[in-house]
Structures are given as structure tokens and as C-alpha cells.
Amino acid sequence: MDTITIVSITSLLAGILYWLFGMGRAAEQTKRRAADVSFGSINSEKVKDKYNQYSKFFRHLDQKPEQVADFVNVFYDLITDMYEYLWGQSFHFSPSIKGKTRLESTRIHEEMLADLMGANSSQKILDVGCGVGGPMRAIAAYSGSHIVGITINEYQVTRAKAYNEKAGLDEHCEVVCGNFLKMPFEDESFDGAYSIEATCHAPKLEDVYREIFRVLKPGSMYVSYEWVTTELYNSEDPEHVEIIHGIEIGNALPRLRRYSDIAEVAKRVGFEVVKEKDLAKPPAGVWWSRLRKTKFSNWKKRMMVMVLEKLGFVAKGTGEVQEMLLRTIHHLARGGETGIFTPMHMILCRKPEKQQQA
Numbered sequence: 025m026d027t028i029t030i031v032s033i034t035s036l037l038a039g040i041l042y043w044l045f046g047m048g049r050a051a052e053q054t055k056r057r058a059a060d061v062s063f064g065s066i067n068s069e070k071v072k073d074k075y076n077q078y079s080k081f082f083r084h085l086d087q088k089p090e091q092v093a094d095f096v097n098v099f100y101d102l103i104t105d106m107y108e109y110l111w112g113q114s115f116h117f118s119p120s121i122k123g124k125t126r127l128e129s130t131r132i133h134e135e136m137l138a139d140l141m142g143a144n145s146s147q148k149i150l151d152v153g154c155g156v157g158g159p160m161r162a163i164a165a166y167s168g169s170h171i172v173g174i175t176i177n178e179y180q181v182t183r184a185k186a187y188n189e190k191a192g193l194d195e196h197c198e199v200v201c202g203n204f205l206k207m208p209f210e211d212e213s214f215d216g217a218y219s220i221e222a223t224c225h226a227p228k229l230e231d232v233y234r235e236i237f238r239v240l241k242p243g244s245m246y247v248s249y250e251w252v253t254t255e256l257y258n259s260e261d262p263e264h265v266e267i268i269h270g271i272e273i274g275n276a277l278p279r280l281r282r283y284s285d286i287a288e289v290a291k292r293v294g295f296e297v298v299k300e301k302d303l304a305k306p307p308a309g310v311w312w313s314r315l316r317k318t319k320f321s322n323w324k325k326r327m328m329v330m331v332l333e334k335l336g337f338v339a340k341g342t343g344e345v346q347e348m349l350l351r352t353i354h355h356l357a358r359g360g361e362t363g364i365f366t367p368m369h370m371i372l373c374r375k376p377e378k379q380q381q382a
């Protein structure tokens with residue numbers, strides 16, 4: 025074979041492999057290859073064990089709240105890199121908006137929080153459950169506020185700090201590792217707070233809302249996007265029950281709450297509820313469209329991970345974690361289509377002034 029034939033065949037093979045295994049990466053490109061996807065602080069030989077530990081949790085529903093935080097931490101060690109690689113630096117959903125890219129729609133959903141809180145450059149704002157800080161950077165850049173994020177997962181802290189520095193926002197954004205049920209912050213030390221799809225991990229919503237109430241200055245605002253079942257959910261319908269349980273398993277959730285629980289809890293801890301709205305309701309564009317990949321695209325993902333796992337490029341157990349996530353895609357999309365679940369039940373609250381509290 026002459027050189028031209030060899031080069032042509034090699035390029036053709038490379039093209040086929042890229043088409044087969046090249047997965048659509050997140051819009052916020054990281055400089056990582058699929059084989060660089062790691063598992064946080066988990067040693068690559070322990071991934072399989074940790075995954076088994078994670079899945080066992082759901083067979084022991086009598087877990088104590090302290091154990092839930094550990095279990096959530098293991099979950100984020102397992103999935104943080106995968107999310108980042110294919111979803112981006114913002115670990116949440118947003119309604120799709122006609123004429124806007126996914127990244128633009130994500131930013132609009134995040135900046136709305138800044139507008140609702142009335143965030144400005146003289147304020148210190150708390151991000152409750154900040155992930156790797158996609159929303160934090162967007163809100164800091166948009167409003168000029170100083171943002172302090174808290175996450176239970178040490179690996180996310182490292183990633184968030186690196187991104188903050190890279191974006192030149194490390195002066196505006198701080199990241200702390202800790203439990204949002206017992207935050208290492210002084211009473212009345214923040215001018216505002218928000219949480220995006222994070223407080224759903226708390227075994228009791230009341231515990232995290234009370235803690236947020238404590239650290240807020242009187243008169244300041246708290247806004248949250250909550251994962252809840254809607255008024256269409258029927259606990260007697262086996263399909264509904266299966267969908268919701270599937271969402272819980274694939275997303276490290278102790279138990280999904282009903283939409284009507286949220287304001288009730290907020291009021292119970294002392295907040296005044298200013299506004300409440302399911303942002304997924306029409307005319308909003310659907311949030312689950314991004315999940316509806318073809319069977320072929322999921323098959324490509326499976327093949328790629330299987331090959332990388334066999335060759336030893338990714339840890340043993342990666343395939344199982346991916347399977348869990350692929351199953352959850354189905355449950356989340358069904359939750360959206362049936363209308364029984366929303367990841368964006370928005371609640372806007374105010375901590376009353378001192379005299380009103382009394």
C-alpha cells in the first residue's frame with residue numbers, strides 16, 4: 025500500500041471513530057477528553073464499590089439525616105465530571121427559549137434570580153448548593169454582587185475555584201465546603217440568598233430554610249428553584265409512583281416534596297412569601313427537550329464508555345454510573361411530559377424586618 029492509501033484509510037477510520045464516539049460536549053468547553061473524566065475524591069479502583077454503596081441507600085430508607093449528606097457527597101463524587109463534560113458548569117435545567125442557544129437560556133434562568141433578589145454590587149449573596157459554580161459566576165458577572173457558594177462536595181469546591189480564577193471572578197466569588205444544614209456563617213451576614221435545584225437534597229426542607237433564614241439580614245430576599253411533584257401527581261397511579269421514584273434514585277434525593285409544601289415550610293420558618301410560580305408551565309418552552317436524545321445517541325454513549333472501560337482508560341464502574349444517569353433521563357423526561365414533576369418551582373421570600381418578626 026502506498027502512503028496516500030494508508031493516510032486516506034487512517035483518516036477515514038478516524039472519521040468513523042469520531043462520528044461513533046465523539047459525544048456532543050457541553051457548550052462551556054473544558055479542555056478535557058472523555059478519558060479524563062474522573063470521580064472526584066474517589067480512587068478509580070473504588071468507583072464500583074462507591075456506586076454499590078450509593079444504590080444500597082435506597083434499600084435502607086431509615087437513613088439518618090447525617091448519613092444523607094454523606095450519600096449526597098458520594099453521588100457528586102461519582103457524577104460531577106460527567107455532568108460537567110456533557111452538560112456544562114450549571115447543574116440545573118431551564119426552559120428552552122425560541123431563538124436562544126442552550127447556554128443563553130441557562131443564563132437567562134440564572135440572571136432572573138439576580139433580578140428577583142434585586143442583587144447589586146454592594147451586596148453579599150449566598151449560593152446554597154453551588155455545584156461547580158456556573159450560576160455563581162453568571163450572577164456575579166451580571167449583578168456585580170459578591171457571591172459566597174457552599175457545597176457539600178470537596179471536589180466541586182476545587183473545580184469551582186479553578187473556574188472562578190480562570191474567569192477572573194475569584195475576587196467576586198468565594199466557595200466553601202460545608203453542609204447547608206449547618207452553615208459556617210454568622211447570623212444575619214448576607215444581603216440575599218438563592219438556591220438552584222439543590223435544597224431537594226435536604227431530608228427536611230425546614231432545616232435548610234431555617235438555616236438560610238438565620239444567615240440573612242432582616243429585609244433581604246431568598247429565591248429558590250425547587251424540585252417538586254405538581255398538582256397532577258397522583259400517588260395512587262403506579263406509573264406516577266414509578267416515575268417519581270426513578271427521579272429520586274437517579275438524583276440522590278431522599279424524597280420529592282409536593283409543590284404545596286414549599287411555601288408552607290417557608291412561612292413556618294418565618295419567611296414572608298412574596299411570589300410562587302412553576303416556571304415550567306406554558307407558555308414556557310419545555311425544559312426536558314435537552315434530555316430527549318435518540319436511542320442511537322445513547323447507544324453511542326454506552327459503546328464509548330464500554331470501550332474506554334475495557335481498555336482501562338476510565339474506572340471500572342463508569343458504565344454503571346452512566347446507566348443510572350441514562351435511566352434517570354427517561355424518568356425526568358416522563359415527569360416533564362406527564363406534567364407531574366417540575367424542577368423549577370420558583371419561590372421568592374423575604375425575611376421580615378426585626379419589628380415585623382416580633
Ligand SMILES: C=C(CC[C@@H](C)[C@H]1CC[C@H]2C3=CC[C@H]4[C@H](C)[C@@H](O)CC[C@]4(C)[C@H]3CC[C@]12C)C(C)C
Pocket residue numbers: 106107110111114115116117221222224275276325346349350352353
Ligand atoms: C439538579 C440535579 C441535576 C439535574 C441535571 C443537571 C442532571 C439530571 C440528569 C443528568 C444527566 C443524565 C444523563 C447523563 C449522561 C448519561 C452522561 O453520559 C453525561 C451527563 C448526563 C447527560 C447528565 C447531565 C446532567 C443531568 C441532565 C439533581 C442531581 C438534583
Ligand SMILES: C[S@@+](CC[C@H](N)C(=O)[O-])C[C@H]1O[C@@H](n2cnc3c(N)ncnc32)[C@H](O)[C@@H]1O
Pocket residue numbers: 093096100113114115116152153154155156157158159174175176177180202203204205219220221222223225226
Ligand atoms: C444539582 S446541584 C446544583 C448546583 C448549582 N446550584 C447549579 O445549579 O449548578 C446540587 C448542589 O447541592 C449541593 N448539596 C446537596 N446537599 C448539600 C448539603 N447538605 N450541603 C451543601 N451542599 C449540598 C451539591 O453538592 C450540589 O453542589
